[in-house]
Amino acid sequence: MVELINFANYYTNRDMIDNSSAGLKSLLAQLDVDGIEALFCDPWDAAVFPASSIHGVHLNFWPTWLDFWHGNQQALERQFGSKENILAYFGGTEPEHMLACYRRDISQAKAAAAKYIVFHVSHNELDEIYTWRFRADSLAVVDATIEMVNSIVGDIPPDMTILFENLWWPGLTLLEPRLVDRLLSRIRHPKVGIMLDTGHLMNTNPELQDERQGVEYILSVLGKLGTLSNSIQGIHLHQSLSGAYVKQSRCQTAPPVDLAASMAHIMQIDQHRPFSDSAAKQILELVEPEYLVHEFIVASREELVVNTNLQRKALR
Template sequence: MLELTNLSNADCDVESILQNDPNALADIVQAHHLDGIEFMRCAPWNRVLYPPAYIKGVHLMFWPVWLDFWRSDRAALMEEFGSEENIRAYYGTLDPAVWVEAWRENLRQAAECRPQYVVFHVAHNRTSEMYTRRFAVGDEEVVAAVVALVNEIAPVLPENCKLLFENLWWPGLTFQKPHLAERLLTRVSYPHTGFMLDTGHLMNTNLDLRDEADGAAYVEQIYYGLGELGRYVYGVHLHQSISGVYTREMMRRHADWNAPLGWRAAMDYVMHVDLHQPFQTDAARRIVDMIAPMYLVHEFQHRSREDLENKLNIQQTSLLTL
């Protein structure tokens, strides 16, 4: 098992985590006995700050709102974004074919890092649906669209790289419907597919969880419900998210909400739902022992190097408690 943490080359991580220090990544990896990082490439790749030897996986880019653009549903896009200028700003183009080519380029850039795997989010939602969780499209539609999109773009990946589908709590891959997980494996033509099970995202599908023990029991229930598909869970994004009280309150407070959210409001909501906090109990050990993944990624929201290292210390300690 490779033990990793998440890191991007966005300005916030370059400045707050690595502080533009060429030795910082090596120091973090060595101090926490990690094997490297799962890298999100948001800018040109600085190989001095992010040495290739430490990049074991790459998290691909993600547009949370994309299905309407893929379908060229102008009415839905105008309702969500309000203007062609805003649509272009979000997707970089008004042409879905150009957007698909941007996906291919992201895969090519990922392949340059020579990772063992890449991660693809299988989800879609409109911002107007976030508070209420009343979604206009269902899991089946999203999975079908992802299959079609991935079959267009995946051929640019080298065949020795795993393509891992990640679950969210929005329509798409939630692991609540094993037959849809199976559909991703059987209908995507790329030969090396599997799953990156995100424990926090999975917890976000159950608003009744009270603590880490509840969360671990729920992850166990869903994982065993996958049956034979469980052996295709090659990676785990390990973190905890107990946010049901907040989510229910927002559903109650915004019961009649149907307007799009601005970027800041949407991000604020997501950050309160998807907490990316470290496990502090032996619940973490039980999850890891059950799944026995090839890739264990300590995935956090981190504000500084000190914050990241504190969270790594807490969660790594929790893995030693049995």
Template sequence: MSCDEWLAVIRRNICAAISQKPEYLVWHVAEADTETIFTFDFHYDDREVLAASADVFNAVADEIPANVTVLFENLWWPGLRLTDARKVKFFFERIERKNVGIMLDTGHLMNTNPRLRTEAEAADFVCRTVDKLGPYAELIKGVHLSCSLSGKYLRSFERKVPADSSAEVIWRHIAAIDRHKPFTTTAAKQILQCVQPQYVNHELAYETIEEMIPLMQQQLSVAR
């Protein structure tokens, strides 16, 4: 697929989303492939991914109405990790559109720190990271709220591509890193009080609606 064809696909996806008349769109900023998600031997560093992501966004941003906010989401792969205010500045200085911000995914941020063992440590880490963003913390308009204490797995899995790299194996690997579990303590409330987001999305992993309901109830009970 050529660059122009790829951008055309992104434009079509944006138009499909805009047809639903959303208040905001979420744009992930990261780069990894089916090899590097296992090896962690990434081909590009944060700044290279941030610069390229800004270029791609600027090339298609005219598809987005001015009244629709675009929130760039952090991940733990190279890109917008939110762990370095200088890189956040580097990225947003390259964005040529107004009405943008950050969607803070708590689980993704926790995945950048495999030393975290408890929800209390995680809340402290998230709040300290946000505080270190300085004025760029004001760009955080929304939170994808979930708990991901995956440090044991991050420290232990073998850094090589498995013989079986099927979609199921890839999914199990990513899900082992990015847990999407509900918070069970007031660490959730601490994070929300620190960030004061306009939008909160309880982004939890579940198979059925019946399974989702108690998970949502659990997290809501400690986030309010």
């Protein structure tokens, strides 16, 4: 099992390693992990993030994208208010722009000799994160993902694995085995699988009270997948117990659009906290993943070290 941390090349993360490969090497040694799953917010700089440290690449994504992909301008203007806002969000006006962004990330992943790439399979509109009343269902999101990925699959090397990540919004939630099978069986690429995100899966059950209940729930969901669980090749390991907040914050009418407030709201739901209960070992024992990614949202190197050490201690 290859043990990794998630690490973006955003300036705040570069500051944690003094914007140097030596700083990155020092951090990985301090954490006793094998490397990183990279997210390229900026162009990849091999002088700071050498290919030897990169095992996987998490592709950039748009949480709201379905109507853009289908060219539904009326729905887009309802959501974003103007063509200028649509352009600002997507950086273009046609679906081909989205594909070009994915191809750019894939090209950088190829150059870094990444073994795998990660696709989010999810969609939500901004008001839906408050109301939890979704206009698109998981089948629609999965089918659009199949169409989109197959349109760029020729750019992905045959020996690079595509791992699809579960979320709690409509899409790949892992709660419907038939949709897991539909997604994996219809991608025209020889190497596909699942990146199990444990915190995202916990977010699908607002009744969870503690980590042990969370682990039991995850194991139950994986058991219902049957042989499809064999497709899980990696784990984004973290925990999220946000059910009380979800129940309290759910409303009939969404507040006025405020991107900063919306991001804060999402992070209250998707907490990315470390496991401290040794029950988390049961997930690894069941899945036996090829890649284990300690995935946290942190504000400092010190916080990253504390979280990673706490979770690794639980796994021991």
